[in-house]
Amino acid sequence: MLRHYDALGLVRPTGRTVGNYREYSEDDIRRTFHVEGLRSLGLSLRQIGQALEDPAFAPSALLGDLIRRTEDRLQRDQELLERLRTIDASAPFDWYGVLRVVELLHGLNSPSAANRQQAVLTPSDDVPADVLARAVLAEEDPHVAGALRWALARAGGDGMAEVAAGLSSNDVDVRRRAVVAISAIPGDTATAVLTDALEDPDTTVRRHAARAVGTRGVIAAVPVLVDMIVAGANDVEAAEILGELSQDPGRADLIATALADELATTDTAVRIRLAQAVVELPTTIARSILQELEKDDDVARVASALRTVVESRPTN
Amino acid sequence: MLRHYDALGLVRPTGRTVGNYREYSEDDIRRTFHVEGLRSLGLSLRQIGQALEDPAFAPSALLGDLIRRTEDRLQRDQELLERLRTIDASAPFDWYGVLRVVELLHGLNSPSAANRQQAVLTPSDDVPADVLARAVLAEEDPHVAGALRWALARAGGDGMAEVAAGLSSNDVDVRRRAVVAISAIPGDTATAVLTDALEDPDTTVRRHAARAVGTRGVIAAVPVLVDMIVAGANDVEAAEILGELSQDPGRADLIATALADELATTDTAVRIRLAQAVVELPTTIARSILQELEKDDDVARVASALRTVVESRPTN
DNA sequence: TTGCTCCTCACGTCACGTGAGGTGGC
DNA sequence: TTGCTCCTCACGTCACGTGAGGTGGC
Numbered sequence: 001m002l003r004h005y006d007a008l009g010l011v012r013p014t015g016r017t018v019g020n021y022r023e024y025s026e027d028d029i030r031r032t033f034h035v036e037g038l039r040s041l042g043l044s045l046r047q048i049g050q051a052l053e054d055p056a057f058a059p060s061a062l063l064g065d066l067i068r069r070t071e072d073r074l075q076r077d078q079e080l081l082e083r084l085r086t087i088d089a090s091a092p093f094d095w096y097g098v099l100r101v102v103e104l105l106h107g108l109n110s111p112s113a114a115n116r117q118q119a120v121l122t123p124s125d126d127v128p129a130d131v132l133a134r135a136v137l138a139e140e141d142p143h144v145a146g147a148l149r150w151a152l153a154r155a156g157g158d159g160m161a162e163v164a165a166g167l168s169s170n171d172v173d174v175r176r177r178a179v180v181a182i183s184a185i186p187g188d189t190a191t192a193v194l195t196d197a198l199e200d201p202d203t204t205v206r207r208h209a210a211r212a213v214g215t216r217g218v219i220a221a222v223p224v225l226v227d228m229i230v231a232g233a234n235d236v237e238a239a240e241i242l243g244e245l246s247q248d249p250g251r252a253d254l255i256a257t258a259l260a261d262e263l264a265t266t267d268t269a270v271r272i273r274l275a276q277a278v279v280e281l282p283t284t285i286a287r288s289i290l291q292e293l294e295k296d297d298d299v300a301r302v303a304s305a306l307r308t309v310v311e312s313r314p315t316n
Numbered sequence: 317m318l319r320h321y322d323a324l325g326l327v328r329p330t331g332r333t334v335g336n337y338r339e340y341s342e343d344d345i346r347r348t349f350h351v352e353g354l355r356s357l358g359l360s361l362r363q364i365g366q367a368l369e370d371p372a373f374a375p376s377a378l379l380g381d382l383i384r385r386t387e388d389r390l391q392r393d394q395e396l397l398e399r400l401r402t403i404d405a406s407a408p409f410d411w412y413g414v415l416r417v418v419e420l421l422h423g424l425n426s427p428s429a430a431n432r433q434q435a436v437l438t439p440s441d442d443v444p445a446d447v448l449a450r451a452v453l454a455e456e457d458p459h460v461a462g463a464l465r466w467a468l469a470r471a472g473g474d475g476m477a478e479v480a481a482g483l484s485s486n487d488v489d490v491r492r493r494a495v496v497a498i499s500a501i502p503g504d505t506a507t508a509v510l511t512d513a514l515e516d517p518d519t520t521v522r523r524h525a526a527r528a529v530g531t532r533g534v535i536a537a538v539p540v541l542v543d544m545i546v547a548g549a550n551d552v553e554a555a556e557i558l559g560e561l562s563q564d565p566g567r568a569d570l571i572a573t574a575l576a577d578e579l580a581t582t583d584t585a586v587r588i589r590l591a592q593a594v595v596e597l598p599t600t601i602a603r604s605i606l607q608e609l610e611k612d613d614d615v616a617r618v619a620s621a622l623r624t625v626v627e628s629r630p631t632n
Numbered sequence: 633t634t635g636c637t638c639c640t641c642a643c644g645t646c647a648c649g650t651g652a653g654g655t656g657g658c
Numbered sequence: 659t660t661g662c663t664c665c666t667c668a669c670g671t672c673a674c675g676t677g678a679g680g681t682g683g684c
Contacts, residue, residue: 045674
């Protein structure tokens with residue numbers, strides 16, 4: 001290093017010994033430390049030479065430049081590290097495995113939805129599920145999101161942890177994407193995670209969870225499903241799910257009570273939606289609630305018509 | 317780039333046109349993309365050559381190595397960026413100004429307390445106060461901390477914001493260092509910040525703040541100062557500060573009441589400390605409280621003796 | 633006499649970039 | 659005929675590191 005600085009003329013030893021050894025004075029040593037100090041900030045030797053030759057030569061401009069370059073490097077290295085970790089976690093068998101993940105990541109990060117779509121649909125057996133999971137949480141395009149959910153469901157439960165973590169996001173959009181994605185994944189783990197999502201502060205998240213989990217026979221979905229009927233949000237589907245749940249005799253009464261409790265409302269439209277939902281319940285229960293409703297002037301005719309439907313179907 | 321890969325034998329065009337132009341086949345192009353893919357992960361061209369020649373050649377070992385190197389680079393760049401920002405914020409006039417800050421930072425980060433001490437004491441006019449502020453919040457050695465507080469106070473209020481931020485730290489040690497450092501800084505800003513610190517959850521922080529702020533005439537310090545007398549923590553100093561505060565007639569009664577309220581305790585030692593503190597109050601107030609205490613068997617003799625002291629001093 | 637440190641000179645590293653001088657296809 | 663692209667060859671970049679062959683002081 002000292003020989004190099006000497007050759008460049010950056011730090012020249014003041015003297016030489018008899019044996020031609022370089023001999024550095026106090027000043028030479030100080031200058032060497034100055035060079036080291038500026039090098040530790042990332043200045044090139046040429047820049048250091050200029051700085052030491054003309055100390056007033058715009059330190060702030062060069063510092064600003066160094067800061068910007070360092071920020072850029074940091075950003076790039078952070079992205080690189082994330083990619084490297086993702087690839088390492090996928091434990092590629094050989095370098096072609098590495099390349100498949102690199103291409104997938106490249107495609108999924110494309111600003112073009114068409115490219116992202118293509119990346120998801122490119123057949124590949126060993127796509128790491130957590131890559132798909134992270135992508136599905138960030139995907140804004142509905143078609144690409146659909147393809148990602150399909151790929152994720154096909155990958156089995158391997159991405160569950162990652163998508164489930166999305167349910168803890170502060171970003172409501174991420175939670176919504178997470179709940180929709182998990183709804184497409186079968187299995188008890190997914191069901192458990194979705195059951196937790198019934199408590200989400202966001203209505204949309206809760207309703208997605210209730211539809212998914214109700215279909216899977218989870219009774220805890222009932223309050224949200226009833227609420228969907230009251231609000232008129234996917235009320236037909238909610239009613240059907242409640243109907244399915246009520247096939248279990250132990251649950252039918254609970255569901256009937258939950259629906260009947262809401263009939264106290266003064267909103268006729270709501271009462272009519274509830275009456276329609278009651279039709280999905282087992283015949284004997286549906287009949288008794290509808291008969292009661294026939295005493296209610298506002299909905300008597302609808303209730304009567306609905307009861308005709310109930311009475312006409314084969315007993316179950 | 318293509319010529320370079322050709323020269324290295326990394327990607328050789330399959331053919332040449334009549335005019336000797338390189339002609340790349342589909343496979344050549346694929347291979348080029350593979351090279352680009354692996355380069356984006358930070359592999360050298362030599363490593364890429366090996367990987368493509370023998371795809372099974374330990375991807376995980378190389379990936380682990382790349383991850384480690386990238387982590388190291390990130391760490392170093394983060395530290396570099398912080399240093400650069402500190403230096404830039406100090407707006408050095410010339411490159412020697414830059415070097416002074418570099419040396420200061422280097423010294424303050426030394427694991428040796430002696431080196432840190434020397435770095436602080438090295439005379440330097442344009443030391444950026446926020447550097448000292450950050451150092452004082454982290455300094456464990458009491459001597460170095462003392463030198464830093466002195467340097468910080470000498471630098472004026474420029475480091476205030478940084479040290480004041482230390483009072484919001486979750487680390488109680490940082491808050492303690494902050495309150496001690498700010499106590500050494502004169503001025504209204506420091507006083508205001510210290511007054512806020514009277515509400516700190518940590519007793520030590522509150523008491524440091526009370527001593528500093530009481531000396532500066534802030535009446536809000538009274539409850540903490542009284543508490544120090546009750547607890548016997550720097551009670552003599554706390555009493556003196558209360559005495560100073562009580563020179564203002566409008567405040568004397570408030571302070572007398574605060575002390576008298578605590579006399580209800582059953583702890584004789586506490587009552588004696590309170591009696592001693594009362595001596596610091598203006599004569600007429602001190603006399604009446606001590607006379608009252610003389611009716612109290614446990615402390616009558618002490619109170620009587622103290623009243624003799626009070627009576628014997630020149631009226632004020 | 634024997635290690636040891638230092639000397640000079642020349643070349644290598646890494647992934648290209650940059651001319652100079654020349655040429656084929658439109 | 660005139661641009662344009664591509665060709666080869668040689669050298670530069672950046673901050674040193676690495677021999678090879680030689681030498682002075684203990």
